Amino acid sequence: MHRYRSHTCGALRDSHIDQTVRLSGWCHRIRDHGGVLFIDLRDHYGLTQCVADPDSPAFKIAETLRSEWVVRIDGKVRRRPEGTENSELPTGAVEIYIDEIEVLGPAAELPLPVFGDQDYPEDIRLKYRFLDLRREKLHQNIMTRGAIIDSMRRRMKEGGFFEFQTPILTASSPEGARDFLVPSRIHPGKFYALPQAPQQYKQLLMMSGFDRYFQIAPCFRDEDPRADRLPGEFYQLDLEMSFIEQEDVFAAMEPVITGIFEEFANGKPVSKDWPRIPYAEAIRKYGSDKPDLRNPLEMQDVSEHFRGSGFKVFARMLEDPKNQVWAIPGPTGGSRAFCDRMNSWAQGEGQPGLGYIMWRENNEGAGPLANNIGAERTEAIRAALGMKAGDAAFFVAGDPDKFYKFAGLARNKVADDLNLADKEQYKLAWIVDFPMFEYNEDDKKVDFAHNPFSMPQGGLDALNGQDPLTIRAFQYDIACNGFEIASGGIRNHKPEAMVKAFEIAGYGEETVIERFGGMYRAFQYGAPPHGGMAAGVDRIVMLLCGTNNLREISLFPMNQRAEDLLMGAPSEASPKQLREAHIRLNLPEK
Secondary structure: OOOOOOOOOOOOOHHHOOOEEEEEEEEEEEEEEOOEEEEEEEEOOEEEEEEEOOOOOOHHHHHHOOOOOEEEEEEEEEEOOOOOOOOOOOOOOEEEEEEEEEEEEOOOOOOOOOOOOOOOOHHHHHHOHHHHOOOHHHHHHHHHHHHHHHHHHHHHHHOOOEEOOOOOOEOOOOOOOOOOEEEOOOOOOOEEEOOOOOHHHHHHHHHOOOOEEEEEEEEEEOOOOEOOEOOEEEEEEEEEEEOOOHHHHHHHHHHHHHHHHHHHOOOOOEOOOOOEEEHHHHHHHHOOOOOOOOOOOOOEEOHHHHOOOOOHHHHHHOOOOOOEEEEEEEOOOOOHHHHHHHHHHHHHOOOOOOEEEEEOHHHOEEOHHHHHHOHHHHHHHHHHHOOOOOOEEEEEEEOHHHHHHHHHHHHHHHHHHOOOOOOOOEOEEEEEOOEOEEEEOOOOEEEEOOOOOEOEOOHHHHHHHOOHHHOEEOEEEEEEOOEEEEEEEEEOOOHHHHHHHHHHOOOOHHHHHHHOHHHHHHHOOOOOOEEEEEEEHHHHHHHHOOOOOHHHHOOOOOOOOOOEOOOOEOOOOOHHHHHHOOOOOOOOOO
C-alpha cells in the first residue's frame, strides 16, 4: 500500500465496502457523540467520515487530534448506519472504521476558522491566505478559475488562434496608467517596465505574419486600488487578428465569450444576441459605458418639456444649450415615502436633491415639479416615459458630461430598490463607437480618450479635416452586468495616420519614434490591417463565481493598500541590492 494513501477523501463509494484503505488529509471537523469520535477527513478531492470508538486501537490518538491536523488514517470501509447517510456528500453512504492513525503534521491554534464560510477580517484572511484557501467556497472558486481558463484556451485554439508568450521585461509606454519600473543592473540609470498589456508585442506579431494570436497574459499597472481591479497585476485573455474588420472580431469572439458564460453559469440564462450599443447612446440611456442591462430602465432626454416651463430652476438651466434634463422612470415607485428616500439618497451622494413626479389615479401628476410645470407638460412626460398610476419619474439636470455618472447611479438605485432587475442572468453587449479623443481639463489639451493605437473612423481624412472631439474610433468594449469585461479595437496600422493621431494628442513624430520605435518601424515594412481585444479573466471569473470581490477568485491577492500581507511585499531593499542597481533613495519626509 502507498505510504500515504490508497484513495483520496472523495473517492470511496458502496463498491469499496469491506476494503481496507488508507487516507491522508486534514481533520476538517471532529465530533464526540457519547464517546464515539467522528473525524471528517478532508483533502482537495472531498470529505470522508472516519469513526473511532473506545474499542478502536487508534482511539487514544484520535482523542488528541484537533482541527486542521494532517493525519494518515488506515481502516475498513463500512456502510453508514441507516438514517445517518449524507446525500450531499459523494462519500456520504460510507465511513471508515479507524484501525490506525499517524499524525503527519500537527496544527497550532488557528488564527481563522477553516470550517464554514463565515466572514472574517480581510487582513487576517490575506496574512494567512494558505488557511483561507482551504475554505470550501474559496477553494472551489480557484478551481473554477482554472476550468474557465482551460475553456478559454480550448475555445481560442478551436477558433484558429495560436498561443504565444510575450516578454515581461519591456520598455515603458503610455498605456494610460503608471508603469512598474525595474532598474537595470547592467545598464546603470536605465529601467525596464513590466507590461501594462502586451499591446505593442501583439501588433508586432501581426507584422510578423502569425495571423491569429492569443495569450492568457499577466498585466501590471501601478494604479491606485479599485473595487473592480486587483492592485498591481491582473490577467487578460489577449488576442489579435490580421486582415479583419470590426465585424470579424465580433464574429470570432462573441461565441467564445457566450460559450464560456453558458458553460459556467450554473443554469442562469445568458444573452445570445448581443446588442450593439453606441457609446453616446449607452451614456444617454444608462449613464454608463458598461451598462447593467438586467436593469430594464432607460433614461430619456425630456428637456423640451421643461424649457420655458414654470419650474424656473430647470428652465434657467436650459437657456444654456449644452444643458439637458434627463428623466429616470420609476415604475411602481409613485409613493411619497419612496420619492423622499430617493431625494435623501441623492443628497447623500453630494447632489442638491432629486426632483420627481408621481402619478395618481387617472394619470394625474403630483409633487412640486408637476405643480410648477402644469398638467399638460406632466402628461407629455408621462406619455413619453410610458408611466401609469402608481409610477414615478426622477429628474437630473445640468451638463450631461458632468451629471451622467450620477444619473446612472440613480437609475441603478431605482431598479434595485423597486426590485425591477432580474439578477439571476448574464446580459452581454458590445459598446461601440467610442470617441477617439477627449478634452483633458487638467492639462487643457486634447488627449486620447482610450487606446491610442485605435483606427479613427474616417482614417487620415478624419484626422486632417474633422474636429478631433467629434471623431469616433473603431473601438469597442464588452459589458456584462455592469462591468466592462473586455476592450479592443481595430488598429491604426498606417504610419502617417499614427503620427497624425499622436500629433493631435500633443506628441510629435520624434516622440512616436522614441516611445514606439519598434512598432513604427514595423509599419514601414508591410503592415496588414489588424485588430483585436483583451478580456479580463479576473472579472469574468468573478461574475461566474457570483461574487463582487476579486479577492474571492485570486490565489494570493494584495490588500487595498497594494500590500502582500502573506509575503511581506513591498519590502525594503538592502544597501547591497541598491548599490548593484545603482539606486539612491530619495524618500518623502514623514
